[in-house]
Amino acid sequence: MAGSGFGTLFRITTFGESHGAALGVIVDGCPAGLEISEEEIQAELDKRKPGQSRFTTMRQEGDKVEILSGIFEGKTTGTPICMMVRNQDHHSADYGNIADSFRPGHADYCFTEKYGFRDYRGGGRSSGRETIGRVAAGAIAKKLLASLGIQITAYVRSIGPVVAEKTDLSMIEENALRMPDADAAKAAESYLDGLRSETDSSGALVECRVTGMIPGLGDPVFDKLDALLAGAMMSIGAVKGVEFGDGFAVAAAKGSENNDAFALDENGKPVKVTNHSGGVLGGISDGSDLFMRIAFKPTPSIAQPQKTVKKNPDGTYEEEEMVIHGRHDPIIAPRAVPVVEAMAALVLADAVLKNLSSKMDGIKTFYGK
Amino acid sequence: MAGSGFGTLFRITTFGESHGAALGVIVDGCPAGLEISEEEIQAELDKRKPGQSRFTTMRQEGDKVEILSGIFEGKTTGTPICMMVRNQDHHSADYGNIADSFRPGHADYCFTEKYGFRDYRGGGRSSGRETIGRVAAGAIAKKLLASLGIQITAYVRSIGPVVAEKTDLSMIEENALRMPDADAAKAAESYLDGLRSETDSSGALVECRVTGMIPGLGDPVFDKLDALLAGAMMSIGAVKGVEFGDGFAVAAAKGSENNDAFALDENGKPVKVTNHSGGVLGGISDGSDLFMRIAFKPTPSIAQPQKTVKKNPDGTYEEEEMVIHGRHDPIIAPRAVPVVEAMAALVLADAVLKNLSSKMDGIKTFYGK
Amino acid sequence: MAGSGFGTLFRITTFGESHGAALGVIVDGCPAGLEISEEEIQAELDKRKPGQSRFTTMRQEGDKVEILSGIFEGKTTGTPICMMVRNQDHHSADYGNIADSFRPGHADYCFTEKYGFRDYRGGGRSSGRETIGRVAAGAIAKKLLASLGIQITAYVRSIGPVVAEKTDLSMIEENALRMPDADAAKAAESYLDGLRSETDSSGALVECRVTGMIPGLGDPVFDKLDALLAGAMMSIGAVKGVEFGDGFAVAAAKGSENNDAFALDENGKPVKVTNHSGGVLGGISDGSDLFMRIAFKPTPSIAQPQKTVKKNPDGTYEEEEMVIHGRHDPIIAPRAVPVVEAMAALVLADAVLKNLSSKMDGIKTFYGK
């Protein structure tokens, strides 16, 4: 179990390298009877596909998903669902000159230390293409959640110094940067054009909101819903920070400000009057919207000369100045938006299933006793 | 597996409620031959014990640990180590009046929704006393890591508006607030005294640094070292945010600023010139110090009247104004410092063990082939 | 995770050595709202307690269980249930003379090879007392299953050459050997008296039947219900074989004999006409009784001189003839009967919970969608 598996009951295992034969995922534990089509999965994959605008790499990959198992007559059967995307647009030669060098900001040095050598083509397993399996599996998780009324939406809040002041969700898919604010998107495009001309790149802030939440999801102590979500988000390449609700601002807050009062809604059910907590209390969903923010670092592959170290065939090292060629996004976050949604969906689908065994009443009802 | 287990090879399972008979932990998977004494574990537990200053609750608990298994003649045997602390200072009556009410900022409502009812005494399983098991297990993990030269140090960087400007690690245990700056500690004490007179509480920021790191720890994709650490930190009650290295600041940074160049040290080994990454690249330790920051919310138990909802015996709800009595810290973070260290130690000890199977060379050497 | 954890959702972790401070178990994942008392758990533990007859060891242990957490006002709360039994009747001195010797048929040599040294007192972790945690946890699992109508009964079918010809379940607790046949029990007692006078011991065959089964439990491929049960039974010390339904006899059978025809019962529901399969088809329960047989080897601790090897302080080995002193049962199986039932209960309780997420229909019903 070297880290490519995720989840307990809704469990996925991903595979694949940037320049290998194929990438994909097995979903084991999806309940039977969920209607899902290849088109629905493809639609999610298309959101993370490169080549969509001048801010994303020019690789013209089809990234066409093929379902290999687990779906019969349009429905999940309860058995493992394997989905695969073949790699097509290989330019391995682009990477030959950096096979022995450690690109700054990349995992090259760490992989070589850990495994003794590495698949250097396009970052190998540490490439952003690794997220194909996450997104394909996330599409199924999203469908499961949607059948319970749970919806997940992520978008880019800020890019470098440019912050989206508005939060118009209908705008997200209307601009290549996935910002919920058309003006901010335009300003950010200018900012990125400037960076590109300097062969530089930018970080960004992504937000994710989940509506239609069911209270009671998540478990006390280590498997708190926010703990699992934080781990899930931090597992996405380039993420350096995660916060829930008011997040880091709570460090300067007072209890009287930060506590969310409870009141009754029109149906006489408890609701929180505010949502400083971001939808989780004690690690368990409280029925209000989940809200989290995720910080992405700038693309580490930049075309400027950088100082680094290379490993010689005899095992010694030497310092060098390297220039990374190839095609690279000046920003990661817009294409990471569907990955953020996928990871949130995977955590929540698993939590929905785990919660089924929380009390005897539900169990007796299920078995008709 | 309802969430009280943590880790893969160095695996712990905790138990216990605030006002039950006892709290504790089983560590399964600690290698044989580690020297450890009850005193070493007690020393860690004493750091999280209440009643240490006027900023912490007045409960005079001994919190004496008893080792029940797994250690023989002063050394771990490779079999499960169970450690237990008995509860002594019960004032359950204090909690009778809130048995049916949902305290704002607490998990009461969520537990009731999830399980149908709850152990309302002192927060039950969601009490801060739950961390006893983490700290006891963490003491063993720390000892294991120390034998490899890895050291973990956490402290409080800021409390409300008061920020420690200096980072003098020798100061941490010299003030009740565990700040690495004596002046800041004094200012924070004044701030908290003021809050206490207003029956209010404060959030805080904790930092954690790990030195003597081994490169190669952590696994690609979902079990990235920072992903596991982020989940571990977020699983501590009251944590709302976690960041690594430059953290949220990367969202506004450029790649040329954020990348850490590699150079050679005096022994001809690769080292990073800067550490914006916080010691992890691609989810694998890069040999430089691990550095993370964790945001703690203010204590939710405040003595001010708060608006909330109670559940009636007939299952209906009604709004009410409640006042929480009992003894509560106006700040959580200082006592959480050993918990942060414990969680970091648990993740790292597990990573150290998992890494043993990363390459064939090491395996053949181990088995003498 | 060095092997003391068992189960996925209904997950237990046991601890404790024969001559340590205490033995016990944490059950994590028991649903909330199950009524259970210390007396019910004690009743199961009393069945495995030594000192019940002249065929079991004379250690007069109280083996009194204490519940440390997870039960409040007579019901499980959904949080971890820790149960502990203190060791009392230590005669560690009895074991001093064999501290460096490898008792034939015991794990001494293997523990020393694996861990470098071992807790030699009474077998340490490999003692039969390790099963206390299994039986305590099994008592809770049995209660959960009973609330769904599932009952587990094990008994001793044969001891050495003496086979119980009758299967009168009301007899099981009427004789110290737990045979379902009073005459066979008497004959087996004579056989064991003879063996004892020869300082020898006997193997035995245990059968286990589960009634009130729910169809659909277990999962295809690796987590087949019979695969999990086989692993569970083989994990009990001294077990050397497990078989289901017709078991090893199928190797000589024809398909036309071995297949179980289906028919309709009086309610028009499918039932199997025969039960050669032992209640499982394709690894999933088929609604008929589960039936399995488990072979226990003779007690390895016999008072005859035996040839073996000891490890010298300098790490060299030498051959020796050893005699094991102390008190030992001439037969293991009767006291293992409650352990067999406990392991069956643990597997089934877990399967009952895992099955809740098998289809979307049940999930939507649970969440009222």
Add this chain to the structure above:
Amino acid sequence: MAGSGFGTLFRITTFGESHGAALGVIVDGCPAGLEISEEEIQAELDKRKPGQSRFTTMRQEGDKVEILSGIFEGKTTGTPICMMVRNQDHHSADYGNIADSFRPGHADYCFTEKYGFRDYRGGGRSSGRETIGRVAAGAIAKKLLASLGIQITAYVRSIGPVVAEKTDLSMIEENALRMPDADAAKAAESYLDGLRSETDSSGALVECRVTGMIPGLGDPVFDKLDALLAGAMMSIGAVKGVEFGDGFAVAAAKGSENNDAFALDENGKPVKVTNHSGGVLGGISDGSDLFMRIAFKPTPSIAQPQKTVKKNPDGTYEEEEMVIHGRHDPIIAPRAVPVVEAMAALVLADAVLKNLSSKMDGIKTFYGK
């Protein structure tokens, strides 16, 4: 995690149905640097391929494996290895007439009860083709073990009444029935020819021996090496019994007969004089050969008319007499031999990796401390 995952560190997840697009497996956790080729994996798959003799089905599948990830320049990289075999020879129409009927001895009824419906084509997930993933992964595990000197050999000991009296391992691949005795193989062929003419089938007994064992593999209590092996073997379709060493015979044995004495070998190292235990003591390998026996039931698909039940479109059931058409082996065991070897290899490779963290000495050596 619906049961298609196996192992802890050397972890596999299989996928695929008999008549779906493809079958295969992901191996996550294989150490980096193991040399392995597609040819070596194909060689193992060829052993389980149908169409090899008149005793196996006539499906002419190529069953060509394709490696999709995790291997670079002929060596494992430490990242997930996905291997896939496409289905080719579909005769789904053969199965249309039994889509709603429950074949005796098959999982049809159980799948329908569990999931609400099922992929009825060729048994779907419960087909013997599911073992493709096991065998492909097992090929890698075998290579890993071979590099440590561990070899696994399985064969058919008996078929119906015909028992191999000789154990000539060189004969195994010389006859289609994989018996280690040419004469027995000839007699068994006659027996099976007779059964086939009666449209009947036969059970069989398989033995598996592991040489070159390392002492110390396996963990106490639940993850005993024999417990994991028993679960692994019982997870193979059609297996009804597993035994180790003397197996069920121990039930009639005496301790003085069953204990294996220790002595010193020519190098002064401890060895067992006999091997009644089958290579495991207290669940940990003792250095002698592992030896186990596995009982396979007769092929349930027989061409005789059988009484069963079908489910009508309105959800009611009715009794019927059915005849199963299609091509079916009159015996399962010979083709299961490579599956038995694969499962043994998977358990042992995982045990080899888990054992690396058993003692501090080895860990300090690994990290050079």
